[in-house]
Amino acid sequence: MPLPPRLLAAPLRFAAVATVLTAAPLAADEGMWLFTAPPREQLRERYQFEPSAEWLEHLRLSSIRFGNGASASFVSEDGLVMTNHHVGRGTIQKLSTPERNLLQNGFLARQPKDEIPCPDLELNVLASIEDVTTRVNAAVPHGADGVAAAAARRKVIAEIEKESLEATKLRSDVIKLYQGGQYHLYRYKRYTEVKLVFAPESDLAKFGGDPDNFEYPRYSFDVAIFRVYENGQPVKLPHYLRWSKNGPAEGELTFVSGHPGRTNRLLTMAELAFLRDTAYPAQSLRQKRDEVLLLSWAARSEENARRANNVLPGVQNGRKARDGGLAALYDPTFWAAKQRAETEFRQQLETTPEKFAEARQAFERIATAQKTITELAPRFRLLEQAGGFSGDAFTIARTLLRAAEELPKPNGQRLPEFGDAAKTSRELQLFSPKPIFPDLEILRLGDALQALSETLGAEDPLVVKVLAGKSPRARAAEVIGGTKVLDVATRRALYQGGTAAVEAARDPLIELARLVDPAAREVRKQVEAAEEVKTQGQNALAKARFDLQGTGRYPDATSSLRLSFGVVKGYPENGRNIPAMTDLAGLYQRAREHRNQPPFDLPASALQAEKKVNGKVPFNFVSTHDIIGGNSGSPMVNRAGEFVGLIFDGNLQSLGTDFAHDERVGRAVSVHSSAILEVLEKVYGATELVQELRRGKR
């Protein structure tokens, strides 16, 4: 029986990776570049393009960090915000009720008065950047142990953030770059008055569902549109992206501006081995456990499905991403390339052993610290990261508990998430009226408590105390049934009442958090001390890299604003060339191939519009840009800075991009700007919105 070629293809995809670790010049559309250090050389040599300071500033000030980490952009003078449906999904879900299911049925506001306020959404625009490396490093005593150094570093960062916040009133975050080789102060203009303008039906937004996620060719209208207000009026913006007339052509140079969440391209082999052998397998298994839990519960009724739908897509997406990362780590070609790069770098260090003494020792120090982290990993994951206490309710209860303990402390001595700089975001989240479903909370907490017991052991003293003589499910039912923190007003009162109020409440869920907190804080402290040792080691390696290779490198992604460049381009797969673009006719064809069955079912709006829609309009497309999770919702612009596409995914071959970009086959996936207009107009009749996008104003 002949085998499907896809499965037999030997994965050669990492043959050309890891240039970032070596001294060789970057000869690819690679890199998530700082706006303060754009890839001038690469753009000049490969594309004869020189971005001006104004060009960069305009793109930066048109770019948005959406909520807690995803991306978006301004696309009209009157504050229209373009992002992905899956980025706005949490917000759209919060605005939905059984009677008004915006997730399922979509939404269009024809006039600003119809737009729906979003209760707890924060958008940030990067207003300015300042290098504070010297001040941060000076505050950390040389030779201090991990705990002391971490505390000192945290303290100075909190000081810088607070000073800046007070001086500028701008949200101020100190960003770690180059594994601690640099620290930058990012000041953000914050927008919290946001309204929903448009969302398609979920079926069209995530057409193809989990099966098509990370796959290509693709047919998703993963689009959502919001509008930003100030003082009850739509903002008037000096910077926004103008709409391109035709969108991108194949081979055309374009740019992506967004917030890649995290890459691990500068990790040492010891750190990579930890991910391969410990962190990723555990995360993947847990995601699969959660996925089955939610899937089987959702299947019992339509209302269960609606409730689970707020959590499930994230779990499935995370599982696919994690398994993709594991596939990369299990690829011997990839592993050998990484190993070779590290060996070469270490050989370079040996050429001037005295100069690089600290860097040479760093590998061993990092490996030792990593060993500590590996040993602590299960407890850290279960206790501090609350893997043993899943659900929104526990997170709220612990925030209340810790806020009461942390807020009275001096700013620099608090856990960072309770720092003054994080106040607005913290309170926005804590007081969010997002619906919390007790049955789903019991389901998730019960299973998490059982996972806790299975991992630490049913006779572990902490587990015994946590379960309090009950089964995991019964214990979860007890604390969720008894807690008052699902009520926003109660939360607010407890938060404002501080320690006395929180203690007096005798809330069973807060008391559960209290029971666990000493152990959780202790393991966090130990992990952070080990992380600090790694930071110092990576710091030494970063310095050596600057010395040996110059500064013409980009740092690993850290949820901070980055610029990627590339071209619209197909890719080879099993001897075939996958074309760069799909079209709208293909959407209808794929639905028919699956007899319009979920997740390949089109909503009535799209089915009815088929004759009106121009099937030749490009729909989704792939490009060589170096992106990763967090880039969702990023705008793609052309040389003229015009909006040509909306990033929403990567292909399967890009799932190793955490560790290395592979220009040969790794691809970003976007919605074409022309498809956005065509669908808005023909499927939704959103004439006013199309006009605003075309004109750049209302």
Add this chain to the structure above:
Amino acid sequence: MPLPPRLLAAPLRFAAVATVLTAAPLAADEGMWLFTAPPREQLRERYQFEPSAEWLEHLRLSSIRFGNGASASFVSEDGLVMTNHHVGRGTIQKLSTPERNLLQNGFLARQPKDEIPCPDLELNVLASIEDVTTRVNAAVPHGADGVAAAAARRKVIAEIEKESLEATKLRSDVIKLYQGGQYHLYRYKRYTEVKLVFAPESDLAKFGGDPDNFEYPRYSFDVAIFRVYENGQPVKLPHYLRWSKNGPAEGELTFVSGHPGRTNRLLTMAELAFLRDTAYPAQSLRQKRDEVLLLSWAARSEENARRANNVLPGVQNGRKARDGGLAALYDPTFWAAKQRAETEFRQQLETTPEKFAEARQAFERIATAQKTITELAPRFRLLEQAGGFSGDAFTIARTLLRAAEELPKPNGQRLPEFGDAAKTSRELQLFSPKPIFPDLEILRLGDALQALSETLGAEDPLVVKVLAGKSPRARAAEVIGGTKVLDVATRRALYQGGTAAVEAARDPLIELARLVDPAAREVRKQVEAAEEVKTQGQNALAKARFDLQGTGRYPDATSSLRLSFGVVKGYPENGRNIPAMTDLAGLYQRAREHRNQPPFDLPASALQAEKKVNGKVPFNFVSTHDIIGGNSGSPMVNRAGEFVGLIFDGNLQSLGTDFAHDERVGRAVSVHSSAILEVLEKVYGATELVQELRRGKR
């Protein structure tokens, strides 16, 4: 927000468990009784019923062990076999092709000439029973270590089985009972000429799918009908079950005769702790991993879904059963009851310490052996149980490898599955023309290899050899792409050619099995030695239990024929009473509630027949019988020995039944005999079949 009562209900369900471990008389419809030691006392006291020897023999000889462990019964003189669709599913799948999808579309043979031969199906009828305890125990040298004792026990069992086979030509299996307190020789009349007569569409058979599995109220037509032939003609049977005119009434005493697979009601606390802390969590996580792997692959295309469908329901069913078992083990009431029973038993032993010296030491010996087994568990699961090498292809390859090594040995020295007594069954399986899909094999083997690596470590020497410098997926593609064992003729040639042929083949999959085999055999040997120590300990406990409590007890289930008794009866759930029976009208109603969407979709046949079907006919019902996995397909009969129902499931509350039966809420779920006739006649127009069932002959 009020909580759904179901989730808040404290699980009190094990309050009355574990009488089996104490001296108290059994005061419940409890027990999976031997036909040689039926529950005469209980039946007399509770139900004033005395089964005669003829009654028992007739039921035994009408009962069938179906394939490798499930249950069925003869329901006509002319060899009609009644079982569940999910029991016959593997066979129906094997008879299906993309062009003739019997699983999806169902099947009905109106005449014997239309019946379809099943290629590799074996049915067994328990012809006679002989107690061989004395001979088995005499052959095991007193005081021998685990390895020697296990070998001696295996040897004498193989001798007994072979002698019996040669003398009687009947399949002869020595069955371990009471944890080794007794050994019985079971002789089976074997039928291998079996044809498919009737199967409903899969959608009707498993209506409600995974969401409704183990749930109640229920609406599944989980029925399949076969016919047994000898020498090309339907058999003429002296024993078969006559059809009841009206089926069971509520509260009426009925009996279930079938093959419960395994219970663990006599385990010590050390053994239960192993299941709770090691075995079950690992199995559950692996099942969830497999489930997500198969679900996400199946979702990509309809053909993938068809292929995965052969494996997926078993994985989902196993996951739900395992999680149910874990829920029981995590129930503190259950645990305390088990603990109390063990404590009481140990106190009884202390009353005559010298007499029970061996039993008193047994607890410690069992705990020590269990510790060894716990340590070996991951390697045993991955290597010997092939959890690191999932798929049909590897199993075939290893069978060929081991057959070449084992078959030349004297019968008593072989691994039991290569004994002469197992020859026919082994060859039937090995040469089965069941379709094997290379893409699915690569998917499963690739993920299993990665699980192997994740568990034993990427740098474990055996893992390094197994992966041979490739990624798990690439290695799986290589060996599945290169193997010839998917071809039945090749298998036959290699099996017959022995060692020389197997070596000469240089088949990459067989060579992979060879690479792993020394380690797999070694860990098996160690585990079996520890199991033997446990057997000896349990043997001593069983003897003490006979002394203290008499023989009026039933042994744990071991896939051998058992008799359960009970009544049709609803049960309380969250203050409501769940009625005992559903009806056919309820089926249509539930489909409508789910807008006829999968898995709540009715096939066209059932939709079209709605007006003809009498909605008041009882459909599924629950009863108090003590059953477990393996009982699927068991007949339920009334006092007159007439067929009144077809067991196909238990409710969620019965999932702890592995460890204790809970008559209060644990229930068996059956298809009502009247529903079988009504649906056959009105939905399928199977007039001839209905007539044969009613008359008991063609």
